[in-house]
Amino acid sequence: MTLHSHTPKNQDSSTKHVSRAAHFKMLDVILKRHQYRQDALIEILHQVQDLFGYLETDLLRYIAQCLRLPLSRVYGVATFYHLFSLAPRGTHRCVVCTGTACYVKGAAALLTTVEQFAHIHAGETTPDHCLSVSTTRCPGTCGLAPIVVFDDQVCGYQTPNSVRDRLKPLLKQT
């Protein structure tokens, strides 16, 4: 489940070919910027996920070692918060808001449409890693309810038809 904050930078064409070693160098910069403080764990996880797209086990191990935290503690924190993902996610994201205002305006039908159209459930990614579907509990733009967030762009007043139209191009390209 993510909105704007976790656009993996490596999908950007300019940084697409940045090597893994370079990413690890950037990881060290992040850790240093937070002065290896244990209380910065959540901030660090946010930035590392931005960098790598998701939180691999090796990354969690590395972070735990650098911050001198128990492994299980880091894993526990990473799995407690819904915005952290321990598995790779799709190139495109479709986030259906299931907040109250959207719910009373038919968010359930939108979610069903998305799930049927993409043949996956909320919280899953298509086998070709093209699209991840998830839900969120209100990004606070209830004036436009019901909303769906496509690739970090909030789209208001959605209907099953408009959702289908927006999903089509996302499912085609890789």
Place this chain on the structure above:
Amino acid sequence: MDISDLLNIADQERQSQTAFRIRCCVAAGCVATNSLAVKENLQMAITAAEMADTVQVCGVGCMRLCSRAPLVAVDQVTPAKPSLLYETVTLDQVPTVVATLPSAPASRSGAVPLQQGDLTHPFFTHQRSIVLENTGLIDPERIEAYIAMGGYRSLYHVLREMTPTEVVDTMTRSGLRGRGGAGYPTGLKWAMVAKAIADRKFVVCNADEGDPGAFMDRSVLEGDPHRVLEGMAIAAYAVGATQGYIYIRAEYPLAIQRLHIAIRQAQRMGLLGSHIFDSPFDFRIDLRTGAGAYVCGEETALMASIEGKRGIPSPRPPYPAERGLWGFPTLINNVETFANVCPIIRNGAEWFASIGTEKSKGTKVFAIAGAIRNTGLIEVPMGTPLREIVEDMGGGVSDGGTAKAVQTGGPAGGCIPASAFDTPVDYESLTQLGSIMGSGGMIVMDQQTNMVDIARYFMEFCRDESCGKCIPCRAGTVQMHQLLSKICEGKAAPADLHLLEELCDMVKHTSLCGLGQSAPSPVLSTLRHFQDDYLALIHPE
């Protein structure tokens, strides 16, 4: 930085003002409807028409009527005339907006007509802006704009002319109560932290606005971030803290970005950091981002999250005021509470206490959404009847129907039936109706809404958001959700309803934190006011 510097900045800002000003809403709701492009195109059109020295284009915070986004307002500053509001502005309407300005060159044909908003509608005229006094008027990304509105002068006044005790006393006399939901007297909380003896103290701003359908704090942070920083600094001076944290949810990227900018600007001007206004007072503010956990709005869970741990609540006492972050006394207030601090310092406790009802002072910001015509942000004095909010200001149900209920307080609140719409909105009255004030989200529901389904929806929310620490909340929400689903599907017998009531009672009284204790509230309030909805779905044995 001294008071003369502050006044200079304000002067310069005022002198640079042009005869006309175009305000574009750049809060999240309008940004989602392409308002940034509208703003840019307006700027380009003004520059192209060589009107830049008479017309200013600026981005501002929420202009309230979110359902008509994106909003653009045109002010005539000299000579002053009433502003005009344009709704649902599209890119091809930009030339028309420019053409309405007197200094514009003769308009070309084929202009797309504008949707003009009615600023004399009760939605606007019944508002009383204290918290939102600058929101929608100033550019949130420029500290100079805030200073021109009198910003940071309250902090100066407090540091130079008041003792910490006097500040706490002013807050106590104002009668301000916590705007996060529970309504605990703010002055009392400040006094507790001020009295605590410790090497370090912290001030925390709770911006983890997790209630679905609530966007008041987002709007304040996106529209007027400096006022929250100034409120926190005043609080820190009053209680003797040197470090502040703003805990904000990651779902608000725009608010995070604006807060970053605001903190950096304030630091650069010496309004945060060491020796603020050349006084011995030091105060730093750091941002902490949430990561998608509703329970982190609970203060002990929030503190655990700031410390980089799983956001799990712990038993109170000890309260944060005695043992908070890393064991030190900590003051935790909500965004809106901090946003009320400057006006109280500026206008005095008596002024604030004269607004609102006997026990609920001041104004309250509400986010109205759902099946209502005018969705958006409103700020009204405490004690305003619900009917006035829903029918007059909100303009009634969107497709001409009638309202069945208003849900307040989010998953911890309840549903208020239309028959109780004459209730004045204050802490006590809403509690009496089985709901709560909460943070200020109001969702209007029409006659088509099935209240059992709404109860089931909120129970699902609480089940998903339960941290799992205490058994009643972790396992009880699962059981209650299953029973509610059973009722919704028409498969339940009267015995199931009885069991549901028993579970509600148990979870409410035995859960560890507010999330569990209030998880049954939507069920209990709908059972109380809409029992027929339940009975219609239950088949007799």
Place this chain on the structure above:
Amino acid sequence: MAVKTLIIDDQLISALEEETLLQAAQAAGIHIPTLCYLEGISEVGACRLCLVEIAGSSKLHPACVTKVAEGMSVRTQSDRLQKYRRLIIEMLFAEGNHICAVCVANGHCELQQLAMDLGMDHVTLEYQFPNRLVDLSHDRFGMDHNRCVLCTRCIRVCDELEGAHIWDMAGRGTRSQVITDLNQPWGTSPTCTSCGKCVAACPTGAIFHQGSTVGEMVHERTRIEFIVNARQNHQWQF
């Protein structure tokens, strides 16, 4: 050291200022049911079984973390409390997969004992039958998540007494699960010292000695008491 006088279940009791209601009650021979509480490690107030009524307060208070106060009047056994406790135990039985007849801890299980004490003879709630795993990768110990009540005693005992912190809680809500290191098989954990404190601390048969059969799993609580006396109370000198 200040002494406080209070009344628990109509019995006049004196307790030290820093004592909790639970400690004061235990010292006076009054039994309050507990599950997540374990003497010698920190209290979390999570199981809510030790909730008691205090005169003058509308809320219920967890005895394990509530300090005694002068003149306090406490009830530990009202009908209402017993009803809540029974429902909590029922929920635990419905939440996991607790089948006493085939459990290593049968007869030595705190959950089973609580159910019997509270007169819970059947479960009215819906069984969840969660799909949970058993980890037998460790040489000497085993972990059966079906029997876990998520009391976090193993996590605390490993962190506070052994200092290894191999356990922690992952996920949240109903999907909470006790994990080893990075959610890996226990036997592959590089941090486990195989000290067995978690085995002794577990209230049910979730963490057990391998090779034990039905009813053979006796928890050696005296081991924990011994270590607490040595490490925290420094009770003897050499």
